[in-house]
Amino acid sequence: xxxxxxxxxxxxxxxxxxxxxxxxxxxxxxxxxxxxxxxxxxxxxxxxxxxxxxxxxxxxxxxxxxxxxxxxxxxxxxxxxxxxxxxxxxxxxxxxxxxxxxxxxxxxxxxxxxxxxxxxxxxxxxxxxxxxxxxxxxxxxxxxxxxxxxxxxxxxxxxxxxxxxxxxxxxxxxxxxxxxxxxxxxxxxxxxxxxxxxxxxxxxxxxxxxxxxxxxxxxxxxxxxxxxxxxxxxxxxxxxxxxxxxxxxxxxxxxxxxxxxxxxxxxxxxxxxxxxxxxxxxxxxxxxxxxxxxxxxxxxxxxxxxxxxxxxxxxxxxxxxxxxxxxxxxxxxxxxxxxxxxxxxxxxxxxxxxxxxxxxxxxxxxxxxxxxxxxxxxxxxxxxxxxxxxxxxxxxxxxxxxxxxxxxxxxxxxxxxx
Ligand code: GLV
Ligand code: MN
Ligand code: MN
Ligand code: MN
Numbered sequence: 202x203x204x205x206x207x208x209x210x211x212x213x214x215x216x217x218x219x220x221x222x223x224x225x226x227x228x229x230x231x232x233x234x235x236x237x238x239x240x241x242x243x244x245x246x247x248x249x250x251x252x253x254x255x256x257x258x259x260x261x262x263x264x265x266x267x268x269x270x271x272x273x274x275x276x277x278x279x280x281x282x283x284x285x286x287x288x289x290x291x292x293x294x295x296x297x298x299x300x301x302x303x304x305x306x307x308x309x310x311x312x313x314x315x316x317x318x319x320x321x322x323x324x325x326x327x328x329x330x331x332x333x334x335x336x337x338x339x340x341x342x343x344x345x346x347x348x349x350x351x352x353x354x355x356x357x358x359x360x361x362x363x364x365x366x367x368x369x370x371x372x373x374x375x376x377x378x379x380x381x382x383x384x385x386x387x388x389x390x391x392x393x394x395x396x397x398x399x400x401x402x403x404x405x406x407x408x409x410x411x412x413x414x415x416x417x418x419x420x421x422x423x424x425x426x427x428x429x430x431x432x433x434x435x436x437x438x439x440x441x442x443x444x445x446x447x448x449x450x451x452x453x454x455x456x457x458x459x460x461x462x463x464x465x466x467x468x469x470x471x472x473x474x475x476x477x478x479x480x481x482x483x484x485x486x487x488x489x490x491x492x493x494x495x496x497x498x499x500x501x502x503x504x505x506x507x508x509x510x511x512x513x514x515x516x517x518x519x520x521x522x523x524x525x526x527x528x529x530x531x532x533x534x535x536x537x538x539x540x541x542x543x544x545x546x547x548x549x550x551x552x553x554x555x556x557x558x559x560x561x562x563x564x565x566x567x568x569x570x571x572x573x574x575x576x577x578x579x580x581x582x583x584x585x586x587x588x589x590x591x592x593x594x595x596x597x598x599x600x601x602x603x604x605x606x607x608x609x610x611x612x613x614x615x616x617x618x619x
Contacts, residue, residue: 209554209607216603219311222256223602226291226307227299236593237299241292241338241349242270242377249291250383253306253335260314262333266385268360269353270378273390274310274333276317283393284332285616286576287312287609290339290350290568297340298595300400300585304602306335308398312610316617328619332390336568337378343368344377345426345493346532351568354389355575369477394543394616395572398581398609400597402565404588412604413551414561414582418538419570420470421504423530425494425511427454429518430525433480433488444486448478450522451490457514458494461507469507470497470564493531497564501536534570543579550611556604565590579612581605 211219229252230237230245239245250272254264257274265273275284289305310333320327336354341347344366352358364375378384401407406414431447455473462471475493496511498504515526544560551558561582563570569580583605586596 209604211603211607211610215311215315216606219307219603219606220599222311223304223307225252226303230293232296232593234296234593235299236297236595237293237303238295238297239291239293240295240343241340242374242381243343246292247381247383250335250381253291253310257310257333261317262313265387265390266383267354267387267389268385269350269363269374270337270381270383270385271350271354271389272335272337272383274313275390276313276331278320278326279328279330282329283391284330285394285396285613286332286334286390286392286572287396287613288334288336289397289399290336292338292340292342294340294342294591296593298590298592300595300597301402301590302339302399304400304597304605305398306333308602308606308609309333309396311606312613315610316614327617329393329617330390331613331617332392338374339568341532344374346424347566348532348568348571349374351571355571357571357574392572392576394576395569395578396581396609396612396616397567397569397572397578398583398605399567400585400590400595401561401582402585402588402590404585405561406559406582406584407586407588409559410557411559412556412583412601413547413558413608415544415547415551415558416539416563416569416580416582417541417544417560418536418562419534419566420497420499420562420564421501421535422498422533422566423496423504423508424532425528426531427492427494427526427528429454429490429492430527431486431488431523434486436484436486439486445523446486447490447524448487450518450524450526451476451478451492453518453522454492454494454514457511457518461496461510465498465503465507468499468503471495499536499562534566537570537574539569539573539580540577543577546615547579547581547608547612550608550615554607554611556608579616581608581612
C-alpha cells in the first residue's frame with residue numbers, strides 16, 4: 202500500500218502529481234506579485250487551455266468545445282449515458298490569485314484521472330460517464346456577465362447574446378474565441394450530475410478550523426451596469442451651477458453603495474468594482490461614467506428592499522448632480538439551495554475520510570449556481586487563508602488542497618456509480 206496522508210485516500214504520489222500540475226498552471230499569466238492575469242480568451246487563458254487539453258488527452262480523455270467555448274474532457278465508458286460534470290473555471294480577474302477557479306478545474310481533472318485508472322484496473326463500468334469542465338469566462342472581468350459559459354450551457358443566457366458581448370476594447374466573445382479553435386458547434390455533453398470545488402474566498406472555514414465546506418445555498422445577487430450621463434465642460438471655467446458632472450453623480454452612487462450595506466450589517470455586501478470615465482482627461486468635467494455595481498445578500502427580502510432604496514437614490518442623484526442615470530441588471534440570482542441529497546453525500550464523504558467539515562453558504566458566484574438549477578449539484582469549499590481572494594495574495598495550504606481533492610474524488614465516484 203502506498204503511503205497516504207492522514208485518513209486520506211490520496212497517495213503521496215498522487216498529491217505530488219496534483220501539486221506539480223497546479224504549480225505548472227500557475228505559470229500561465231503569472232504576475233510579479235505571485236498572482237495571475239488570465240482574463241477570458243486572453244493569450245494566457247488560451248495557452249493554459251492548450252496545456253490543459255494536452256493533460257486531459259494524455260490521460261485518455263477526449264477534448265471537446267461547445268458553442269461558447271466551454272472546454273470538456275470526456276471519458277465515455279457507458280455509451281450514451283449522461284455525464285457527471287466536474288470542474289470550475291481557469292479564467293481570472295486581471296490581478297488575481299492562483300487558486301480561484303483553477304484549483305477546481307485541476308482537482309476535477311485529477312479526481313477524474315484517478316477514477317479512470319481505478320475503473321480500468323478493476324474493469325468497472327460506472328453508470329454515468331465523466332466530463333471534466335473548464336467553464337468559459339466565469340469571472341466576467343473581460344466580458345460581462347460572469348458565469349457566461351455555464352449560463353449558456355444551462356440555457357439561461359442565449360448563445361447569440363453571449364457571443365455578441367464585447368469587451369471594453371470592442372472585441373466580441375465570438376471574435377476573441379474564433380481564432381483559438383475553442384469555439385465548437387455543439388451543446389456540450391449532457392449532464393446527470395455536477396460537482397465543483399473552489400476556495401472559500403472568505404474566512405469562515407479558517408475561523409472554525411474546518412477543512413471542508415459543504416455548500417448548502419448561495420447568497421442572492423443583483424449586478425447592475427449603470428451609465429451616468431452629464432455634459433462635457435471646462436473644469437475651471439464652467440460655473441458650478443451650469444455643470445452636469447457625470448463623475449460627481451457616479452461618486453454619490455459609489456458612496457451610497459457603501460451606506461446601503463451599512464444599513465444591513467452583515468446581511469448585505471455591496472461595491473462598485475469598475476468605473477469607466479469619459480473622456481477621463483485633466484481640466485474636463487466628465488460627460489459620462491459607466492460603472493458596475495454589485496449587491497449580494499443572504500436574505501431575498503433585504504435584497505429587494507436594498508434594490509428599492511437604490512432606485513430611489515438613482516432619482517435623487519439625477520436631481521442633485523443634474524445628470525441622467527440609466528441602468529440594467531446584467532446578472533442576478535436568488536438564494537436557491539443546493540440539493541440536500543448532494544450535501545448529505547458530501548458530508549458522508551468528508552466524514553468517511555476524516556476531515557473536519559461543516560455547512561456553509563457561498564457568497565461568491567460559481568458556475569455550480571447555474572448547474573444546480575439543471576441537475577443535482579455538489580459544491581465543496583476549502584479554506585482561504587485570512588479570506589484573501591481576488592487578490593494576488595490569495596492562498597490555500599497544500600494539505601487543504603489535497604483534502605479537497607480527496608473528498609471531491611469520493612463524491613464524483615459515488616455520483617458516477619449512481
Ligand atoms: C463571480 O465570480 C461572482 O462572484 O459574481
Ligand atoms: Mn471562481
Ligand atoms: Mn473569482
Ligand atoms: Mn466566482
